[in-house]
Amino acid sequence: MLKDITLGQYFPGKTVVHRLDPRTKLVLMIAYITALFIAKGLFAYLFMFAVLLTCLTISKIKPKAILRGLRPVFIIIIFTVVLNIFFIRGETILFKYGIIEITAEGVITAVFMASRLMMLIVSTFLLTYTTSPIALTNGLEKMLNPLKKIKLPVHEFAMMMSIALRFIPTLIEETDKIISAQKSRGADFETGGLIKRAKSVLPIIVPLFISAFRRADELATAMESRCYHGGEGRTSMKVLRLSPIDYIALLFGAAIVASVILLGIYTN
């Protein structure tokens, strides 16, 4: 069923990671990803992996949830591995057949690339699994606040994002319902050629669009009747404030980035 898709799903919890300010988590995630790209050599990678593993353990995210989240990007990872194995030329040839040539350098690069990609994706899970969408957009809005000076509608962007996130499950449910209804009228989505299949989505897409527009219209009316007029002079119920643990976490983050840079210098 469509419902089983996880899309940046939030798992409520009370761990330290959950309690961190969303801004802290955003900054730490960016720092971690930067560090991943700086990291060179086996030790640096092992270190980055250890950091990630520790954070995952603290946040009590179930390994099953991570594996499920990784499933859709598996193809990309496999693709990267294959490309690297076959196209990176090196000195030590492991296998040769016609023009196909696999070298030790290629295999090593492939393994590094795949693990970097995987760690990168899992680090984003760490953010989305432990932060509710509302907190996340709230944090994003706060962080982008300086951009208001150059007349960027930051609040409106954040509002659009939270509305979009809010309606994903609703629209998925709606799609499920429309599919069932059209199936009841004998619609066939499983057989036939490409053109027939493309045509068969029409009975789903049209009602879905109409209902999305209807919902948008209703929501706009509801917001206006509650006097919504954008971000100017708007206060929020939950004021984001950095707490001591945020500063400690940021300090840790800085230390990690520094160690990766140092590791790079010393191992070369």
Place this chain on the structure above:
Amino acid sequence: MPIIKTEKLTHTYSSGTPFERVAIRDIDFEAERGEYIGIIGATGSGKSTFIQHLNGLLKPTSGNVYFDGVDIHESKHHTKEIRTKVGLVFQYPEYQLFEATVFEDIAFGPKNMGISETDLKERVYEAAGFVGLSEDFMEKSPFELSGGEKRRAAIAGVIAMHPEVLILDEPTAGLDPRGQAEIIHNIMNYKNSRDATIILVTHNMEEIARNVDKIFLLRNSYLIDKGTPAEIFSDAEKLSSMGLKAPTAAIIATRLRALGLPVKEGIYTQNQLREELNAIKTKGGANA
């Protein structure tokens, strides 16, 4: 032989995950050809899940569904055929309209069945007739119609498949009293002219009281009671304890009985109540 029958039907959503939830449990259901059946139950009692099994949209976690004595999941092809024999009208069916004209939309089901062009026209017009949409509507866009007209067009889309069993999930929800009466009348029309079995899912007890032969009562995923309207509505208290309300006439009859008036049992429509009260009045007058 019952036209549709379920045996120990059970369905579990998201089985094997933390979100696991049993929607219906061990439901034994039977409907004869030409019967008019009402399914009642509070929100979340499993009604919608149950009816989606009757045309094979959902596959039972355990238990079986039989149409004319044959398991509907016997083969994939058979399941598809069943979908045209057991017509299912979802809640708010007007949200599924998608074609450019009302005609095309009603024709969608029969076209999927492979009905020939000449028969198609006949079927569409006939179905539109059942729901009281005149020929002027046929070339209009479904989105130009009023709420009630849209709903009727959507129901015609299912009727055009000539289902032997027609299931409707809250067909009158959100309509004004006149729109409601029209739809109930349309359904009756279809039933009488084709000897079709009707299964009506509703919260509206007055609606059910007037029309159906048999009522099935669902509560928290269990089928807890079945019987004629007279049997089901005789216990107004029990119904209200389950978050449902007996028809007003049944409640008044129960209250009058409690006040000591000799109102007989099994009254649940306005007409029955009026007759009974008149009878008591003339009897009372004769005694005095």
